[in-house]
Amino acid sequence: MEENKVKVIKIGKRALFEFIYEKFIEKQDIYLDVNAAEVSNYFDIDWENGEFIFCAIRSEDEAGNFLALPREINLKNVMKNMPDTTESMFTKNRYMEYTKEDLMGFSRKEN
Numbered sequence: 001m002e003e004n005k006v007k008v009i010k011i012g013k014r015a016l017f018e019f020i021y022e023k024f025i026e027k028q029d030i031y032l033d034v035n036a037a038e039v040s041n042y043f044d045i046d047w048e049n050g051e052f053i054f055c056a057i058r059s060e061d062e063a064g065n066f067l068a069l070p071r072e073i074n075l076k077n078v079m080k081n082m083p084d085t086t087e088s089m090f091t092k093n094r095y096m097e098y099t100k101e102d103l104m105g106f107s108r109k110e111n
Contacts, residue, residue, distance in 0.1 A: 017045050024054045032056050032095050040068070044075040053079045057100075070100055078106040 001007070011019070021043055028036055031054075039056040046052075053075050058067055086094040 013047060020045070020052055021054075028054075028056055031089065042069045042075060044079065046076065046079050049079075051079045053082075055103075070104065072107060073100065073103045074107045077109070078103055081106040081109040 024031060024043070025036070025041060028034055028039070028041070032039075034056050038059060040059040042055045042057070044053050055069065055075070057069055061067055085096045088094075
């Protein structure tokens with residue numbers, strides 16, 4: 001690179017969200033200890049509070065039926081009511097394991 005040149009990337013919210021999401025998809029085997037081929041992912045971001053949530057669930061049951069996150073789970077509410085699972089993505093034990101019922105509880109809890 002030339003001495004007087006500066007290479008710059010400046011992105012907005014949409015690109016930032018895309019980057020964060022794609023990085024989590026790419027590294028979910030490390031971040032969540034899952035096999036990416038066996039899970040479905042759900043995610044959301046709260047720009048106002050600067051929070052991001054990323055979830056992985058098993059994608060199929062033993063009979064091969066598609067599994068989905070229950071409609072009763074509102075990730076925006078979960079983010080508001082669930083404590084952070086880690087202070088840094090560069091430490092071990094970044095994630096917590098919850099049941100779908102636990103997440104439904106976080107979804108229903110009043111703020």
